[in-house]
Amino acid sequence: MKGNARLGLILAVFAAIGCGTLAVVQGITAPAIAMQSEKALNESLKKLFPEAASFEDITETLKSTSKTVSFEKAYLVKSAAAPLGVAVKAVGSSYGGAAKLLVGVGLTRNIAGVTVLELADTAGLGQNAMNDAYYVNKAEKITFPGQFKGKYLTDAFEVKKDVVAITAATISSKALTEIVKTAADAAAAWLENQAAPVATPADQAAAAASGAPAQAGAAPTGGK
Amino acid sequence: MKKLWNIFKAGLVTDNPLLILMIGLCSALAVTSTVSNGIGMGLAMTFVLLFSEIFVSTFRKAIPSSVRMPIFLIIIGGFTTIVDLVLKAYFPELSKSMGVFIPLIVVNCIIMGRVEAFSYKQKLVDSIFDALGMGLGYTWVLVGMSAFREVLGNGTFLGVQVMPQSYQPILFFILPPGGFLIFGLFIAFNIWMKNRMALKAEAAAAKENA
Numbered sequence: 001m002k003g004n005a006r007l008g009l010i011l012a013v014f015a016a017i018g019c020g021t022l023a024v025v026q027g028i029t030a031p032a033i034a035m036q037s038e039k040a041l042n043e044s045l046k047k048l049f050p051e052a053a054s055f056e057d058i059t060e061t062l063k064s065t066s067k068t069v070s071f072e073k074a075y076l077v078k079s080a081a082a083p084l085g086v087a088v089k090a091v092g093s094s095y096g097g098a099a100k101l102l103v104g105v106g107l108t109r110n111i112a113g114v115t116v117l118e119l120a121d122t123a124g125l126g127q128n129a130m131n132d133a134y135y136v137n138k139a140e141k142i143t144f145p146g147q148f149k150g151k152y153l154t155d156a157f158e159v160k161k162d163v164v165a166i167t168a169a170t171i172s173s174k175a176l177t178e179i180v181k182t183a184a185d186a187a188a189a190w191l192e193n194q195a196a197p198v199a200t201p202a203d204q205a206a207a208a209a210s211g212a213p214a215q216a217g218a219a220p221t222g223g224k
Numbered sequence: 225m226k227k228l229w230n231i232f233k234a235g236l237v238t239d240n241p242l243l244i245l246m247i248g249l250c251s252a253l254a255v256t257s258t259v260s261n262g263i264g265m266g267l268a269m270t271f272v273l274l275f276s277e278i279f280v281s282t283f284r285k286a287i288p289s290s291v292r293m294p295i296f297l298i299i300i301g302g303f304t305t306i307v308d309l310v311l312k313a314y315f316p317e318l319s320k321s322m323g324v325f326i327p328l329i330v331v332n333c334i335i336m337g338r339v340e341a342f343s344y345k346q347k348l349v350d351s352i353f354d355a356l357g358m359g360l361g362y363t364w365v366l367v368g369m370s371a372f373r374e375v376l377g378n379g380t381f382l383g384v385q386v387m388p389q390s391y392q393p394i395l396f397f398i399l400p401p402g403g404f405l406i407f408g409l410f411i412a413f414n415i416w417m418k419n420r421m422a423l424k425a426e427a428a429a430a431k432e433n434a
Contacts, residue, residue, distance in 0.1 A: 007291045014287075014295045018302040025306050032313035040316065118320075123257035124378055124398035168395070 048104030048113035051079045069182040090183035094175035096121040105187035114145040126172030136164040157181040235357025241334045242365045243414040248334035253403040262370030270359025272303045281343040281351035304329045373397045
């Protein structure tokens, strides 16, 4: 019995030292990591909306209606004067696991752009969705996510019809298209609810409140 | 000195963790589709292995054998998390491309295996050389495999196009079956090299006796 207590104590000491060290390292690296992800996000948001000046977090009011696609973050993108559109960071599952996409929707209900943030599909096949030098349309140098730019939400979003698939990666292509479609629809619905441009913080709160009930019945965001 | 060199050399060829001991294979097959992944994974694993072995060897007298496994895990997990955090903070590109593999270092059998079989019983200096040998042994196989796979399967080396534009990449090599094939060829090559070394050593020994 005494021996067991001693073993437990030794184990506890090692665990405590380990925790302490990690806490210190975490403390040192946390600001740098936060800065990196902020920078990456800002860069990708700027890519979708070049005139963007500021971003407003609307994650709370924009919820996914799909079971397979969940939204991690959502931003209302604004230029100096007026809102430009909504950007949604959506997560869904693709061939090789979770896929993270940033989908931008403009005020005219068309897609401002799509960026693949994270993807773990087969290198050389599905992973080409992240490859800036892989073109689904070689003549016009359009990448797989690039083809969504300017696409209207009234389109069918069907792979091999109005969406060009990545060669030999139909599952990836379909999964990514599904994520784009879900995120874009939700963003457009959100914009619809907010028809009037946001003016003051009070208006904003009211708009957010009016936007929320419409989404209240939605299924809880999916994910395993 | 001779002994340390032998320990180091064992990791490279005669006891190569991947090709002879056959441990840590999952990571080797998973990340070797590009050379930069191979280098990154190899170095990250070597770093964790080195510090885990140093730590375990230093404190081997203080670690009771009945709870050694959980303590090893705390040590290995700790260093892996440090690598993960540092990569995320200062090398975001590398961290992005190896994202899912770094946490897997924790369960890389090479580290657990070497810590258990070697540094728990050996002196600090020996452990350092074992870690460097095993780490480099792992790294060279990763880099070698990924070089074949990236050049044949994607036409590039370290992301730079090396095959002529007309070359149609053989996707087979990027996919898992190609990984297994290349891995098998590496095993064959290593065994050939090991046998050659043994023959040479025998010949040298015979000469000395004669």
